[in-house]
Amino acid sequence: MSPVRLAIRVSGVVQGVGYRPFVHALATRLGLAGHVGNDASGVFIEVEGVDEAVDVFVAGLRSEAPPLAVVESVRSASLAVEGEPGFRIVPSPAGGTADTLISADSTTCADCLRELWDPADRRYRYPFINCTHCGPRFTIVRGVPYDRPLTTMAGFALCAECAAEYADPADRRFHAQPVCCPACGPRLFLDGVADPLASTVEFLAAGKIVAIKGLGGYHLAVDAGSDDAAALLRSRKHREDKPFAIMVPDLAAARTLCTVDDVAASMLTSRRRPIVLLPRLPDAAVAPAVSPGNRRLGLMLPYTPLHHLLLADLGRPIVLTSANISDEPIVYRDDEVTRLSGIADAILSHDRPIHMRTDDSVVRPFRGREQVQRRSRGYVPEPLGVPFTGQVLACGAELKNTFCLAKGGHAFLSHHIGDLENYETLRSFVDGIEHFRRLFDIHPGVVAHDLHPEYLSTKYALELPDVEQVSVQHHHAHIASCLADNGAEGPVLGVAFDGTGYGPDGTIWGGEFLLADYFGFSRLGHLEPVPMPGGAAAIRSPWRMALAYLGSDAPSSLVSRHVTWSAVSSMAHAGVNSPLTSSAGRLFDAVASVVGLRDVINYEGQAAIELEQIADLAEPGAYPVRVVDGDPVRVFGVDLVRAAAADSARAGVVSARFHRGLADAVVRACSLLRERTSVGVVALSGGVFQNCLFSDLVVTGLEASGFTVLTHSRVPTNDGGVSLGQAVIAGVSLRS
CATH class of the missing domain: 1.10.357.160 (Tetracycline Repressor; domain 2)
Known part of the structure; x- marks a missing residue:
């Protein structure tokens, strides 16, 4: 057995997920020397030791990776043996091209929950407990590499005990960037009261509306069993009929309200913790005003320590809906919380800044798998693979807007922006694009947009200087999005059913049968206008x-x-x-x-x-x-x-x-x-295919007729997926 030394580059979601501590522990266990660090491109490693141990180490970089890590590639090259002792985590160098990927925010892990409920633990009932396996990521990141100085935790100096955990390779919080405790971390505030959490519980129990600062913005909360409170929230929020989401303390509570099969249970308890649309039980103890006339409820489980504490202390489900007025974006900055003064009776806030507002994601079970309807917190900014490497910006549609930036075979589909109908939402759209461009170091030479000349997303694209502009028909983008979601390139028969899309013939399309791939489409059929x-x-x-x-x-x-x-x-x-x-x-x-x-x-x-x-x-x-x-x-x-x-x-x-x-x-x-x-392959896309009954009937009928059917799963079938389709259509033109 002879000593060898390798330079290794690991790419993927490998920052902010405990990857460096994992590498340190793996190397130490195998008796290897060297170092590991973060940079703008991912994780770099130099490892030295006997060749057999180094081989086990390289294999373990994938097979034993931490739960939040997504290892896309491990590349290595031989170096001269140096004979250095020990294995170290080294500081992150400044500069370089940002090629690393950022983890999405993740629900509180089981280890942190055990500490949260342990009276002997120093983080007992601390609302901001986290570790390398859980907690805020995307919503606090200001830049890369993912180190504390480039997060919104930079203003919280570590106390001696947290600093010791951060520096201890054997500790679960070794190099956990958001690490904190009651002595050095963020704190709750509510109108100057001594116990903000207890006061919040009292307000909710009394039928009051409370604005609560969460991971990606403020929510409005009321007791889900109080019809008066839910009706008051509707009145103040100007939301007449649209259902509210409900947060329940655990899976057992979810099963008292809805039919929860194994697929639904896995979605509810996943680290992403989305809102899951589920069949409502006839005797569900939910106030009528929460989800009027609806056979489904949108349920989610707690995903922050604060939520866990709140639900446990209140002892019953709460409505938890985005804190905004009508169709404005969710409030996330403390200096704009005054916009909620006409809605909320009290405001539970904290002093950890949110860098990027992010709504809750919405999913549903469909034919045995998860189907995303709104892709946001817990999913963004994890990338989707696309069949091109060029740098592209796609500006999306007008309603349910998302944007998409792509480079190097990765498409970064944004969080849910909303309907571009007011200044606040448009500002969120523009700010989001600039943040993604900085975060992933993308300088697009091509910008894709919808054909509709009056969409604000189109106007934004057309005003950008020094770029090639590509117009993409709305329904072609829908089908391309479905293709990308399924890793297919076509051609397919595309059925694009939705409400509105600008047609090249001057009419409003929305019931289309297309022959399509990424390079073009033909309109072969449609609903009679x-x-x-x-x-x-x-x-x-x-x-x-x-x-x-x-x-x-x-x-x-x-x-x-x-x-x-x-x-x-x-x-x-x-x-x-x-x-x-x-x-x-x-x-x-x-x-x-x-x-x-x-x-x-x-x-x-x-x-x-x-x-x-x-x-x-x-x-x-x-x-x-x-x-x-x-x-x-x-x-x-x-x-x-x-x-x-x-x-x-x-x-x-x-x-x-x-x-x-x-x-x-x-x-x-x-x-x-x-x-x-x-x-013989059909791709289904467009907002009409959010209809579970219709979708199931169509898929069943097509499969019975011998078709292969592609439907959305990772990307919304509604206009939230249009930007991905635009990006791929524009991007593949670069490779041709």
Whole structure:
């Protein structure tokens, strides 16, 4: 056995996850010498010892890595043997190109929870307990390498005991950057009271609204069992109907409210701790105002020590919703918390700054796996692999906006930004892009954007100097996003169903059948277009879409509900302010209005969501739909609306028959296009496929017809995934 020395470079998510302490422990166990350190590119190692031990060491860099680490590559090169003693962690050098990856924030680990509840531990009931395996990451990082001076913990000097833990290779907090304790770390504040946590519990128990500072911003909390408190929160927050998320103390409590199978349980208890949408139990002890008329609840488990303490002391679930007014972004800076003064009765804050605001993520189980609907805290900024290496910025859509920056085969899809409809959200969008560019050292020469000229994301892209601008059709981006989510390149038959997308022909698309890959698309079919009476007003008023589909054939019960029916009908007939649309979302709206479910909406997609919620599958039947072969293939949604209007069955049965009929039409259209193209793979994308019932019917029907079906899992099927599709379409053009 002869001594060897290697220079090793480890890349991936290897900073802020306890990787250097792990390397130190592994080398010490094997009797090896050398050093390990962080730099802007990841982790660098020099290791020296007998060749067999070095081989075991190199293999262990992957196989024994810490739980939060994601090792993408381990590269090594031979060096001259130096004969140095011992193994050290060395300081991080300044400068260099930032190629390292940053870990997402992670829920409190089991070891820290044991200490949190141990009266003999010095961190007993300390709301900011953390270690190398858990705690804040992305939300506190200001730059790389990931060291304490480049986090928002820089202002908290370590006490002697924490410093000793930080320096001890045998300690779980060895080089844990956010390490702290009650003597040296952040503290809670609530209106000058001596015990902020106890006062918060008292306020919640009394039906008050409390703003609570969390990992990525402030939340608004009330007792989930108090209808008065939840209704008051709705009134003050100007959120009429949209469901609130609920935090429960543990899995057992979740099972008293919802059906929780093994897949759902793994999602609830994962280190990411997202909001999980689950079937509500009939006797769930939740106030009606929390999630009115909804068959599902959005549940999450505590993911910070503060949450664990709060839920344990209160002893019951709480509503925990983003602290904002209407559609503004979540409040995260202490100097802007005054914006909540008209909503919250009290504010529980702390003095650890949040560098990047981040909403809670939202997921659901779908056909045995997790499907992300809002990708944010716990997932961001972990990268997605893409089939190009160039540097690209994609600016996303207008609603549910995310942006995406890419380089070196990694796509960094941003946290949820929201709807770009006000200055605060636009500022969050711009600030987020600048932070990601600095954090990952990306200088894009290509910027992708939506075709719609009035989207604020498009205007931002077009104003950037010295870049190549690539316009990407909205539904092409949806399908490309689904391809990237599945690691596929196409071509596929893409079914892109959503509410709105700018069409190159000047109409509003949204019910599209495309032949697509990253390099281009052809529109092979679509829902037959109808007018949108009043343009954007039809999005807010589903009855206008019922009018567009039914015209003079509308039932009197529908016409009589609207005094302006005649005037709007004349406007639509004359084509005045009534652009044509093939939108599947507007088709769902029309049926929701026909069955008397929803004539006016208070949030995006409300009519379609409620139509799915009432579907009663107990009775069979599907409405017939014309699918006309041609160039393009045309699917006549009007058949569904007329059938729904003529059906005397209960609304729930009508909903089920509509869903089945449209799903059958999708399968028949894809079958026609397979005969024409010989393509047997279908990619499903767009906000309509957030509908579990419709998605399941479509996937089941397509698979029964011999198709391979691609659906979203890691990336939202709604507009939150559009920026990834834009990035890949623009990026692959660089390699061609």
